[in-house]
Amino acid sequence: MSTPATRERESTEVDAGDAKPRSPHQDRRLQEKATRAEQSQRESEERAAEHENTVEIKVFRYDPEVEEKQEPRFDTFHVPFEKGMTVLDAVMYARDHYDSSLTFRHSCRQAICGSDAFFINGRQRLGCQTQIAELDTPVRIEPLPHQEVVKDLVVDMDSFYEQMEAVEPYFQTNELPEDELAEQRQTRENREKIKMGTRCIWCASCMSSCNIAAGDDQYLGPAPISMAYRFAMDEREGEDMKEHRLRIIEQEHGVWRCQTQFSCTNVCPKDIPLTEHIQELKREAVKKNLKFW
């Protein structure tokens, strides 16, 4: 069985509320700050709207802690437009110039860290990889659907990480070369076969786009199954391990739940053929004549 990396969130949630009770004074200040943020946002909108070359973005806002933001809403920002500007550039501009409480994950801004997957004009995309010029305006930017919203564009990723870890996403073999300087051999063809599966950046766009995952929170889902594919098809792991991996993905909430709607494949920012991987695992499972539910 797998021993997933321990995630230490639960233990701390309990104390978080108790640790720092707010005084009435702090409560009042919180409210004042929230109101001021709203005002400054409105003012900046007006200011920016006067410039000709701006792009209008509508950003989803929600914060469980701030009274004015407890009811989800959209805020509109007018951001000076430049050629080459991405959606991430636009929300960063809005945050840095209009409202510093605008919250989203981002880091590498070159489509490899996978942290800025948003729902942009009705489709899962990486903010950093999406050119504003290619979108209809106003650009609507929302958190990934079917994920719990923590604040603004930030969603809770824990269940996604747990599903990823459920497929034992790590190399396992009992047949390593004895000499520590000896490599395992892998054919170019085999590397080519698993290559796309190794490109996953864990952005969760595919999970968010999948109707089945939305209705079945135990369904392993496209990214984890593709991760299982990447290892099951790696010739270095050996046949026994391949059977072990097929057993994992064949479980009740595994590959057979997939209805080949291709939404995962459509939204994947790294062009991973997720549906194809899932289908091939189904075929492998049948071929091996293993039991399925």
Next chain:
Amino acid sequence: MHEHDVLVVGAGGAGLRAAIAAHEEGADVAIVTKLHPVRSHTGAAEGGINAALREGDSWEDHAYDTMKGSDYLGDAPAIETLCKDSPEETIQLENWGMPFSREDDGRVSQRPFGGLSFPRTTYAGAETGHHLLHTLYQQVVKRGIAVYDEWYVTRLAVSEDPDPEKRECHGIVAFDVQTGEVAGFRARNGVVLATGGPGQVFDHTTNAVSCTGDGPAMAYRAGVPMEDMEFIQFHPTTLPSTGVLISEGVRGEGGILYNEKGERFMFEHGYASNSGELASRDVVARAELTEVNEGRGVDDEYVHLDMRHLGEERIIDRLENILHLAGDFEGVDGLVEPMPVKPGQHYAMGGIETDENGETLVSGLYAVGECACVSVHGSNRLGGNALPELIVFGARAGRHAAGTDLGEAIIRTGRTEDTEIGEVDTPVAPGAIHAGDTDDDAVADGGEPRADGASVVPEPDEVVERALTAENRRIDHLMEKDEGIQQAELREKLQKTMTRNVNVFRTEEGLKQALRDIREVREQYQDVYVDDPSRTFNTDLQQTIEMRNLIDTAEAITLGALARDEFRGAHWRQEYQERRDEKWLKHTLLSWNDGTPELWFKPVILEGEDKTYEPKIRSY
């Protein structure tokens, strides 16, 4: 309070490798990271891992190339350790399933890289860092190592002794980004800093937004010297609009640089008559900017990198992600047109002073990866040498922190009989601001908690508790302050002056101007406030604390650059266009004593195990 044997701060390649190594030695390890591990910036490293694996190559040749590339400012014991350990560490990654590119016989492929005398760069397409990061994280998951992800470490818990060498690190203070809870973490054995580079000090950088120099700044304020900070590597091929990196692999595979006139300037203008595009990075970056400055740049800003002649098949096989990057971020199709490129900030050769076991002068505190300066890169890092550094020194620091005896280090940290005190003529007073001397000022400044005069050495738990109290005070202050200035404005100002004045070409006046601007930013920072009132995922608060780290890091870089009046590796000074070995075969160090940076030097170690590396003119 959370408690573990070893705490690893940061979860890029170095942090993950350190955690795995400590875990293999039986330690109870936890990783604390402000991102989730797979979001770390190691994932963006494209090029490869240098390792002497094949017949015809040797670790000695790798060491020689590295020493030459460093412009004789690397320490031989560190370089030799890197080159000896790299093959085994690289093959270990293969054994852990890393999808390296392969030769026809199934072994891992190697290719040429700048400054290397043998094609010894192992790689996985042009996304080696992504695969290295994920392979290591997979091993962390497999071993069940605890990960506190999206916990931002803001302070080290170090005992307060006037002599930094007598201080001990007992843990860290961090806040849970998701809930805002601030907590102390006690480390029974040691804390390993693996927090990555400080690229956000500049506005045109290949570095992620998260690369804010947190580790070096925290260690610096806790009394650990910063070493060789002036040596900032500018990568020759970054996309002009974003700073996104175009891997050296493109030149390794045969990519050609052209100026606006279509001249292959690396050869035609004599910058590197033998190696051309494959000269080391500092040489190529200066050549490109010289072309632009002399009016031969495209659009007066950049040059062209052409890979069309390599053919679609080879490009797809080895450089596929370069096509995506050029297309997504610059709108250029690399198969049919050349890519625009210019130099961008890429890597900090300097950082937290450590020995070859990763240990700093504060006992129990380690540093590895880009945040550290074990001194393998000297004044210029060779492409393909950052990833082996992560795994080699990550593993060593992890083992040492877990209590394994690695033998005595040859590199000595802190001051010895060989060190000399330096002076630098600064236009403004550098360092902390103690305006008004009230507690609030000290807290806003992020300075050390004031000593309470107690002469008793506190228990480790108490050291962590005190740090926690001080950090709570700072955060409460930032959150409760009503008005003032916001970090975004300060960050922009800092980044602009650094890019203008502390770039590839440096002048005395420019460096002094940078120090004046940094001082102004530091003064304004006294009045910084967080406008987001929420404790839930407050990135405003996080960036405000990062901003303080950027200020200290930027100042250290600039002070080092002003002090070093010579031209070496990546550090070019207009007034001094020669390497001055008689004066400068030494490391610059800065210590933060009571908030005032003190400059000192220690000699570079050129004696290796069997040979001494004689400084030679670098020609490529």
